[in-house]
Amino acid sequence: MRFGVLGQVQVWTTEGDLVPVPETKVRALLADLLARQGGMVSVDQLVDDLWDDDLPANPTSALQLKVSRLRHALEHAEPGGGDLVGSRPSGYRLALEPGQTDVDAFTGQVARARQSADLHERAAMLAEALALWRGPAYADFADTDFARPAAQRLEEQRLTVLEALAETRLELGEHGLLIGELSELVTRHPLRERLLALQMRALYRAGRQSDALAGYARFRERLAEELGLDPGPELVGLHQAILEQDPALMAGTDMTVPEERHVGVSHRVGRLPAEVTSFIGRHSEVTRVKRLLSDARIVTLTGVGGVGKTRLALRVAVETQDEFPAGAWLVELSTVENPGLLVHKVSEALEIQDRSSRPALEVLVDFLRGKRLLLLLDNCEHLINGCALLAASLARSLPDLTILSTSRQALCVAGEQVLAVPALALAETDGTDGTDGVAGTEESEAVQLFAERASAMVPGFAVTDANRLTLEQICRRLDGIPLAIELAAARIKVLSVNQLLERLDDRFRLLTEGRRMTLPRQQTLRAMLDWSYNLCTEQERLLWARVSVFVDGMDLEAAESVCSGDGIEPDQVIDLVTGLVDKSVLVREERVQQARYRLLETVRQYGRDRLRELGDESRLKRLHRDWYRELVRRAESQWLGPGQAELFSRLRGELGNLRAALDCCVTEPDGVQVGLTMAADLYFYWIASGALREGRHWCELGLARDDTPTIARARALSVDARLATLQNDFAAAEPVIHEGQILARRLGDERSLAMLTHLRGLGALFQSDLPEAVVLFEQARRQYLEMNDPIGAALVQMYLATAHAHLDHHEEAVTLFADSVSTYEAHGEEWLRSYALCMSGIRAWRVGDVAGAYELVREAIRLRRPFNDRLGLAMCMDVMAWIAAHKGDDERAATLLGAVGVMWHSLGGSLFGYLTGYHQQCEAMTHDRLGSTRFEAALRKGAELHIDALIELALGDAGSPMAPRAGPAEQAPPSAPHTR
Numbered sequence: 001m002r003f004g005v006l007g008q009v010q011v012w013t014t015e016g017d018l019v020p021v022p023e024t025k026v027r028a029l030l031a032d033l034l035a036r037q038g039g040m041v042s043v044d045q046l047v048d049d050l051w052d053d054d055l056p057a058n059p060t061s062a063l064q065l066k067v068s069r070l071r072h073a074l075e076h077a078e079p080g081g082g083d084l085v086g087s088r089p090s091g092y093r094l095a096l097e098p099g100q101t102d103v104d105a106f107t108g109q110v111a112r113a114r115q116s117a118d119l120h121e122r123a124a125m126l127a128e129a130l131a132l133w134r135g136p137a138y139a140d141f142a143d144t145d146f147a148r149p150a151a152q153r154l155e156e157q158r159l160t161v162l163e164a165l166a167e168t169r170l171e172l173g174e175h176g177l178l179i180g181e182l183s184e185l186v187t188r189h190p191l192r193e194r195l196l197a198l199q200m201r202a203l204y205r206a207g208r209q210s211d212a213l214a215g216y217a218r219f220r221e222r223l224a225e226e227l228g229l230d231p232g233p234e235l236v237g238l239h240q241a242i243l244e245q246d247p248a249l250m251a252g253t254d255m256t257v258p259e260e261r262h263v264g265v266s267h268r269v270g271r272l273p274a275e276v277t278s279f280i281g282r283h284s285e286v287t288r289v290k291r292l293l294s295d296a297r298i299v300t301l302t303g304v305g306g307v308g309k310t311r312l313a314l315r316v317a318v319e320t321q322d323e324f325p326a327g328a329w330l331v332e333l334s335t336v337e338n339p340g341l342l343v344h345k346v347s348e349a350l351e352i353q354d355r356s357s358r359p360a361l362e363v364l365v366d367f368l369r370g371k372r373l374l375l376l377l378d379n380c381e382h383l384i385n386g387c388a389l390l391a392a393s394l395a396r397s398l399p400d401l402t403i404l405s406t407s408r409q410a411l412c413v414a415g416e417q418v419l420a421v422p423a424l425a426l427a428e429t430d431g432t433d434g435t436d437g438v439a440g441t442e443e444s445e446a447v448q449l450f451a452e453r454a455s456a457m458v459p460g461f462a463v464t465d466a467n468r469l470t471l472e473q474i475c476r477r478l479d480g481i482p483l484a485i486e487l488a489a490a491r492i493k494v495l496s497v498n499q500l501l502e503r504l505d506d507r508f509r510l511l512t513e514g515r516r517m518t519l520p521r522q523q524t525l526r527a528m529l530d531w532s533y534n535l536c537t538e539q540e541r542l543l544w545a546r547v548s549v550f551v552d553g554m555d556l557e558a559a560e561s562v563c564s565g566d567g568i569e570p571d572q573v574i575d576l577v578t579g580l581v582d583k584s585v586l587v588r589e590e591r592v593q594q595a596r597y598r599l600l601e602t603v604r605q606y607g608r609d610r611l612r613e614l615g616d617e618s619r620l621k622r623l624h625r626d627w628y629r630e631l632v633r634r635a636e637s638q639w640l641g642p643g644q645a646e647l648f649s650r651l652r653g654e655l656g657n658l659r660a661a662l663d664c665c666v667t668e669p670d671g672v673q674v675g676l677t678m679a680a681d682l683y684f685y686w687i688a689s690g691a692l693r694e695g696r697h698w699c700e701l702g703l704a705r706d707d708t709p710t711i712a713r714a715r716a717l718s719v720d721a722r723l724a725t726l727q728n729d730f731a732a733a734e735p736v737i738h739e740g741q742i743l744a745r746r747l748g749d750e751r752s753l754a755m756l757t758h759l760r761g762l763g764a765l766f767q768s769d770l771p772e773a774v775v776l777f778e779q780a781r782r783q784y785l786e787m788n789d790p791i792g793a794a795l796v797q798m799y800l801a802t803a804h805a806h807l808d809h810h811e812e813a814v815t816l817f818a819d820s821v822s823t824y825e826a827h828g829e830e831w832l833r834s835y836a837l838c839m840s841g842i843r844a845w846r847v848g849d850v851a852g853a854y855e856l857v858r859e860a861i862r863l864r865r866p867f868n869d870r871l872g873l874a875m876c877m878d879v880m881a882w883i884a885a886h887k888g889d890d891e892r893a894a895t896l897l898g899a900v901g902v903m904w905h906s907l908g909g910s911l912f913g914y915l916t917g918y919h920q921q922c923e924a925m926t927h928d929r930l931g932s933t934r935f936e937a938a939l940r941k942g943a944e945l946h947i948d949a950l951i952e953l954a955l956g957d958a959g960s961p962m963a964p965r966a967g968p969a970e971q972a973p974p975s976a977p978h979t980r
Contacts, residue, residue, distance in 0.1 A: 001013060001014060001019070001074065001077070001078050001081050001084070001100065002014070002100055002101065002102070003030075003034055003094075003096065003100060003101045003102070004101065004102040004134070005031070005034055005035075005101065005102065005103060005137055005138050005150075005154070006102045006103065006106060006132055006133045006134055006135075006137055006154065007133060007134025007135035007136070007137070007139050008134065008135060008139045008140045009021075009027055009030060009031045009034065009138060009139075009140060009141065010134075011030070011073075011074065011077070013077050013078045014078065017077070017588070017589075017590055018590055019073060019074065019077040019078075019081075019590075020073065020077075020590065021070065021073050022069065022073060023066075023069065025050055025066050026066050026069045026070050026073070027140070027141075028049070028050055028141060028144070029046065029050060029063075029066045029067065029070055030070055030094075031138055031140075031141045031144075031146075031147055032046060032049050032050070032146045032147070033085070033092065033093065033094035034094060034101070034150075035138065035146055035147050035149075035150040035151075036093070036094075037150075038093060038094060038095065038096055039093060040088060040090065040091050040092070040093045041091045041092055041093065042090055042091040043060060043063060043090070043091050043092075045091070046063055046091065046092065047059040047060070047062075047063055049144065049145065049146040050063070050066070067085060067087070067092060070085055071083075071085050083095075084096065102132050103154065105129075105132055106129050106132050106133075106157075107157070109125055109126075109128055109129035109132070110125075110126065110129045110157075110161055110164075112125055113125035113126045113129065113164075114164075119168055119171055119172050120172065120283060122168050123165060123168045123169055123172060123283075124283050126161055126164055126165040126168065127165060127286075127319050128278070128279060129161060130158065130161060130162065130165065130318075130319075131279065131315070131318050131319070133158060136151065136155065137150070137151040137154035137155055137158075138150060138151040138154075140948070143949075143952075159185075159189070159192075162185065162322075163194050163195060163198065166178055166181070166182060166185075166195075166198050166202075167198060170198060170201060170202060170205075174287075175201070175202040175203075175205040175206050178198070178202045179199070179202050179203060179206060179208075181320075181322050181323050182195060182198055182199040182202055183199065184322055184323060184325065185199075185322065186199050186215070190219070190222060191219075191222070191223065191226070191227070193219075193231065193232055193234070193235050196215060196216070196219050196235065197234065197235055197238055199212075199215060200212040200215055200216060200238060200239075200242065201238070201249065203215070204242050204249055205249070205250060209242060209245070212242055213239070213242060213243070216231075216235070216239045216242075219231065219235075271327070271328075271329050271330060271349065271351075272314060272317055272318055272321065272328055272329075272330050272376075273314070273330065278452055279311065279315050280424070280445055280448045280449040280452060281424055281425060281445030281448065281449070282308070282312055282315065282424075282445070285312055285419070285421065285422070286312070286315055286316055286319065288419060289301070289312065289313075289316045289404075289419060290316060290319070290320060292417045292419060293316070293320060293374075293402060293404065295417065296415060296416070296417040297395055297399075297401065297402050297403065297415060298391055298395055298402075298403045298405070298411070298413060298415055298416040298417070299402075299403070299404050299405070299416070299417045299418075299419065300380075300404075300405045300406070300407055300410050300411050300416055300417070300418050300419070301313055301404070301405070301406045301407075301418075301419050301421050302406075302407055302408060302409060302410055302418055302419070302420050302421065303408070303420055303421035303422075304408065304481070305408065305483070305601075305602040305605070306481050306482060306483025306484060306602050307421050307422075307423060307481055307482065307483075308421060308424070308481075308482040308483075309406040309407075309421050310378050310379070310406050311482070312421055313376055313378065313404055313405075313406050314330070314376070316404065317330070317374060317376050317404065320374065321374065323374075324372050324373050324374045324402070325371075325372050326371035326372055326373035327373060327374070328373075328374040328376065329349055329350055329373065329374070329375055329376065330349065330376045330378060331345060331346050331349040331350075331375065331376065331377050331378065332349070332378050332379065333345060333377060333378060333379045333380060333382075333383055333387070334378070334379040334382075334601040335551045335552045335656035335659070335660075336383065336656075336659070337382070337551065337659070337660055337663055338659065338663045339383050339385070339386040340697065340701075341659060341694070341697070342383055342386045342387065342390055343360040343361050343364055343390065344360060344691075344693065344694050344697070346364060346375070346377075346390070347360065347363070347364055347367075348691075350364075350367065350368075351870075352364065352367050353689070353690025353691070353868075353870040353871065354690070354692070354693050356727055356728070356729075357724065357727045357728065357729030357732060360693055361390075361393060364394075365393075365394065365397045365398060366905075367905065368394070368398050368401055369397075369398060370400060371398075371400060371401070372400040372401075373400070373401055373402070374402050374403075374404060375394075375401060375402070375403050375404070376403075376404045376405070376406075377390075377391070377403060377404070377405040377406070378405075378406050379406060379407070379601060380405050380406065380407035380411065381407045381408040381409060384407065384409060384411065387405065387407070387411060388411040388412060388413050391403050391405065391411055391413055391416075392413040392414065395413070395414075395415060422480075423446070423479050423480030423481050423482075424444070424445040424446040424449060424475075424480040424481075424482060424485070425444050425445040425446065425480065426444050426445075426446050426472065426475060426476055426480050427443075427444040427447070427472050443463050443468065443471075444472065444475065444480075445480075446472075446475035446476075446478075446480040446485060447463060447468070447471045447472055447475055448463075449482060449485050449486070449489075450471055450474065450475060450485050450488070450489050451463045451471070453485070453486050453489035453490070454489040454492040457489065457490055457492050457493045458492050458493060461492060467497050470497045470498060470501055471497060473501055474488060474497065474500060474501050474504060477501070477504045478504075483600070483602055486584075487529070487532055487584060488500060488504070490583065490584035491535075493582075503531070504531070526606075529602075529603065529606045532583065532585065533606070533610070535583065536579070536580070536583060536585070537576075537579065538567075539567065539568055539572065539576055540576050540579050540580055540583075540585075541610070542567055542568060543559075543563055543568060543573070543576045543577070543580065544580060544585055544599075544607045544610070545607050545608075545610040545611040545614060545616070546562070546563040546568075546607075546611065546616070546620055547559060547563055547586070547597070547599065547607065548599060548604045548605075548606075548607030548608040548610075548611055549562065549608075549611070549617075549620045549621055549623075549624045549660075550562075550598070550599075550624065550657055550660075551656040551657050551659070551660040552598065552654070552655070552656030552657055553589065553596045553597055553598030553599075554596065554597060554598070554657070555594055555595065555596050555597075556573065556574060556577065556595065556597075558627055558657075559573050559577060559597070560573045560574075561623075561627050562620065562623045562624050562627050563620075577597055580597075581597065585599065585603060586598065586599060587599070587600065596653075621664050622664070622668075622671075624657070624660065624661060624664070625661040625664040625665060625671065625674065626674075627661075628654070628657055628658055628661035628678070629661065629674055629677070629678050631654070632651075632658070632678050632681045632682055633677075633681060635647050635650070635651060635681075635685075636681035636682070636684070639684045640684075640791045640827060640829050640832070641827050641828045641829060642827075642828030642829075643828075644829065644830050644831050644866075644867075645830070645866035645867065648685065648688055648689075648831075648866070648867055648868075649866075651682075651685050652685075652689065652868065658678075658682070661678065662675055662678055662679065662698050665678065665702070666698075666701050666702055666705055669706075672702050672705050672706035673706060673708065673710060673712045673713075675698065675701075675702045676699070676702040676703070676706070676710075676712040676713060676715070676716040677712045677715070677716075678698075679695065679698035679699045679702060679716060679719065680699065680712070680715040680716045680718075680719040682695065682698075683695065683719040683722065683723070684831075686719075686723060687722075687723070687726065687869075687871075688831060688867045688868070688869050689867075689868050689869070690868065690869065690870050690871055692723045692726055692727050693723075693727075695719065695720075695723045696720055696723045696724060696727075699716045699717075699719055699720035699723070700720060702716060703716055703717065703720065709743055709746065709747065710747075711747055711749050711752070713743060714740055714743045714744045714747055714749045714752040715749075715751070715752055717736050717737075717739055717740035717743065717752070717756075718737075718740050718744075718752045718755040718756050718759065720736050721733045721736040721737045721740060721756065721759050722755070722759050722762075724736065725759050725762050725763050725766065726762075726871075728766060730763050730766075730767065733759065733763060734763075737756050737759055737760060740752060740756050741753065741756050744756065750783065750786070750787050751787060751789070753783060754780055754783035754784050754787065754789070754792060755780075755792075757776055757779050757780040757783060758776075758777070758780035758784075758792075758795070758796045758799075760776050761773045761774075761775075761776030761777040761779075761780055761796070761799065761800075761803075762799060764776060765777075765799060765802065765803055765914060766914065768914045770803045770806055770807050770914070771807070773799070773800075773803040774800065774803045774804065774807070777796050777797075777799055777800035777803060778800065780796045781793050781796045781797055781800060784796060790823055790827075791823065791824075791827060791829065791832075793823075794819070794820045794823035794824060794832070795820075795832060797816050797819060797820045797823075798816075798817070798820040798832070798835065798836045798839060800816055801813045801814075801815075801816030801817045801820060801836075801839070801840070801843075802839045802842075802843075804816065805817075805839070805842070805843035805846070806914055810843065810847060813840075813843050814843075817836060817839070817840040817843070820836045821833055821836050821837065821840070824836065830863045830866075831863070831864070831867060831869070833863060834859075834860040834861075834863035834864040834872060834876075835860070835872060837856045837857070837859050837860040837863070838856070838857055838860040838872070838875055838876050838879060840856050841853040841854075841855075841856035841857040841860065841879060842879055842915070842918075844856060845879065845882060845883060845886070850883055850886055850887065853879070853883055854880075854883055857876050857879050857880055857883070858955055860872075860876050861873065861876045861880075861951060861954060861955060862955075864876065865951065870903060873903070873947070873951075874900050874903040874904055875915075876954070877896055877899060877900045877903065877950065877954050878896075878897075878900045878915075878918075878919055880896055880954040881893045881894075881896035881897050881900065881919075881922055881926075882918055882919075882922045884896060885922045885925055885926050890926050890929045890930050890938075891930070891934070891938055892953065893922065893926045894926045894927075894930060894934075894935050894938030894939055894942070895938045895939075895941050895942040895945075895953065896942060896950075896953065896954060897919075897922065897923055897926065897938075897939060897942065898938060898939030898940060898941060898942025898943045899942035899943060899945050899950045899953075900942075901939070901942075901943065902942075902943045
């Protein structure tokens, strides 16, 4: 079992599976024990760290419960894991062996790097050490008293290693590439002499003597103003050497790497996956890609499937992300089969929840404008035309954007630089037989990869004098292709290296027919997959082909339903899945506390080819579609009740499959009505996830392809209109509502009629026509009640209460809000309840009940946290800013305004019209009281906050300025904005 703190606190089994640790307090307990580095932590200390002043009734018992849950989580993941949490009467400790944490791996790799005399090797090892970081140390607890010292100590070590790597690369002559990286670091750590010295040296070597001297002058002035100090003697000496153009500056550096430095905290934005296996070789390719990125804004890595394009791109992105202040972001395109969803997928990866009605590409460009960002588009080949058009459009509009793409063919756009990714290096032959002999005793990159992966299968496996030649021959047969090598290494569990080579020889002789030396790599990889396929039983092969219809993996229940029949009984699926996992065909993952299985993309494409050969693709796609149609139907029927958060997480994890099912619906004539029903039943997911545009995409695609007058069409029209209304796209919503009402009356579809009346009221509310909104909401409520739909009635009643509140009909509003919340609570519904509480909080704030408003909105945020509902959170955060300003806490109000400004911008819109005036008045009042300088500084601070930190800022704590209190700083709430 391994533990990670270089990023969010995480635990992995020895097989590399992520261990779910439930509950924030339990994770905090784990973080606390890890931060103490195996030392005993007293009960009193742990209680203080976990609860501070908000103590439970029986602190000792509460702590024992958290310890028990931590032990259970570790034991459930791996037998004996629970024993790691040791106890004594005085406290608890985490009994870890050396090497069980990512900190151990990091420090060990750094120590080995410092011992290396080879500069290239040292640079590679330091880069690998830094790649272990998944984010700031103890990222989810870095602001706590117990984790802060450890986090700061680790961040200091990381910064020292960054300096060491920069120095090594400077010695290697990479001063041109380093200038941008060092500039970002110096900006973040302006008083760190070591970084400045490295930057000055790099600038001087690049022929920019004046820039180096100017940087020194700025540093000296700032040091004198802020600390009253002069630069140290080493920096002064370097400055003098630059003035004198000392020839020694162009030689190697004589600066040493200090072990301890001023504490500095590094922060990284973006989204890149953590590397869970070691990165072998590729040093020259990494360097070449970096150089291409420094010269071009679009770089494409090409090569056959399995050659390692994605892994190389990710490694480059990790090593260069500090050059991009707005981060490095991965967009995985392998799960996107519809070119129309390409922009949606990019926006989703960038965490843009667009509720506007503008073209999706326009919103994306607007969001990226002015951001220096690296966008990694992975697996473009099946969307090559769409990716080429997107990359060209973004490059033309966004001069600060850099695109790194992977594809089996180039995008062929202006300004693109292309690098064909080669196979891993093999040992040179000695010339005696032309193929099999190897010279030297050091392992090639290909053999290193084989040995690394084989040791994970068979602990203790290593390259020896006895097996080195055989391993080189195996890797040569596989042409050094990483995926093929990894698949072969998995067989070490059952075969010796000699048996493995023999089977490869036999199999490849059949495939190549004497053309071994001219065999294309694609055929070699195909042969490797053919060989893996033939090692499977007949039923395993059949299941491999059938599960290829799942775009982003599946759980066991889905596999049993979709893939059984015609040769596979449902109760056989679990054993077949186990067999494919053992053969490294299926990969097991843990999502939402449920085991899932997926095929690597190349392996999935191979399975899809086999499925086509069997003539069974269309049938399996329909079975897949029908399974997800039923999943959506069940989710829709259970949504307005307990378990909403789990349902939402389940659907979010199945989004790739849902898209594939919807795509199957709209591309087959007999499936359009099914697709309309699915798209309509997902209305709650489209709204809760902020995917309003995608929901409209599927509704409108189906509506355009089949105009049969059915209830499915009427519901899709009402959902399409609802999503358009939430985007404030009233012009588009009105004709859809009109058509839907005509069709619903014709069909006698009372449900759609009620929803469409409700939508007309919503449009009136959002456009501030409050009297009209009241009339329409009253009508819709009657319609819902006549259908015996209490949740529908409560939903429209919530908006009716809002309209009454803004007409100052406060008694009616209070009663309606209370009834609405009561109905939601009775059904165990949380998502809509959070909206009702937020709107009720706005009403309370408007009448001066600031304490009541604070508690209502606080509870709304708590209920909303499990959902990815950025729209709802943005509304709550805005209201919290108004409350903070009312209490006189202008710094916090302005910080929240800065954060929600970014949120509204990423959503492609702003507050609904009837609330905009409150935001504007809060902004003006806060600006006037703080002054421009402090106000702008607070806005910038808020704009940089991560969503979790933002929520903590909004909620505050018992003693924070946000908590309800009386005092002279309170201001009267702003007057209501104009309504008609």
